[in-house]
Amino acid sequence: MIRIKDENELLNLLKVISSEAVSVSKRLNESADPTTKEYLKQYERDEDLYGSLSEQEEEDEESAPEEPAEEEPAEEESAEEAEEEEDFVDAGVSFDSITRAINNLRSGKSLKDSGVKKQAADYYDKLSDSERKALFVFLEALSEIISGQIQGKEAQDPSDPPVSINFTSGDVDKEDEAPPEEAQP
Numbered sequence: 001m002i003r004i005k006d007e008n009e010l011l012n013l014l015k016v017i018s019s020e021a022v023s024v025s026k027r028l029n030e031s032a033d034p035t036t037k038e039y040l041k042q043y044e045r046d047e048d049l050y051g052s053l054s055e056q057e058e059e060d061e062e063s064a065p066e067e068p069a070e071e072e073p074a075e076e077e078s079a080e081e082a083e084e085e086e087d088f089v090d091a092g093v094s095f096d097s098i099t100r101a102i103n104n105l106r107s108g109k110s111l112k113d114s115g116v117k118k119q120a121a122d123y124y125d126k127l128s129d130s131e132r133k134a135l136f137v138f139l140e141a142l143s144e145i146i147s148g149q150i151q152g153k154e155a156q157d158p159s160d161p162p163v164s165i166n167f168t169s170g171d172v173d174k175e176d177e178a179p180p181e182e183a184q185p
Contacts, residue, residue: 035103042104137158140156141155
């Protein structure tokens with residue numbers, strides 16, 4: 001039997017109990033969850049590909065001297081990029097791939113991190129106005145669904161008013177891209 005004499009002893013006991021419960025709970029949940037196993041495997045592959053993925057304090061990033069990046073031959077980079085692009089197109093876009101992408105996004109670093117924010121801004125800057133609008137509509141709808149604010153069937157479709165964005169794939173012939181007035185005799 002444990003006897004508690006004052007508030008501090010009670011708090012210390014509760015801290016010990018809660019930390020033990022959390023560690024046991026994590027071990028139980030992580031070992032049984034196949035999604036966690038898949039995430040950890042992907043994390044290891046990403047670390048092999050990109051190096052350490054652990055977050056750094058912003059002060060550490062700013063105070064650390066910038067190291068020049070090792071330059072690889074441009075031919076190898078373009079071949080790798082082309083291969084990745086082919087894999088992306090050939091793989092198609094399944095609901096599972098969207099789910100994985102969302103989970104990877106949610107488990108990633110915060111946009112409060114200046115490095116991550118800059119990379120996201122660089123991506124945003126290279127998008128056209130219609131691509132930015134579509135990106136916003138998709139993200140807004142997904143965030144409302146995930147947060148439970150709306151049902152999936154009620155979410156804004158970018159092709160519906162008021163947005164009304166028409167999509168074409170990147171491999172459309174130049175003739176197909178001409179406005180309908182110019183295409184007709």
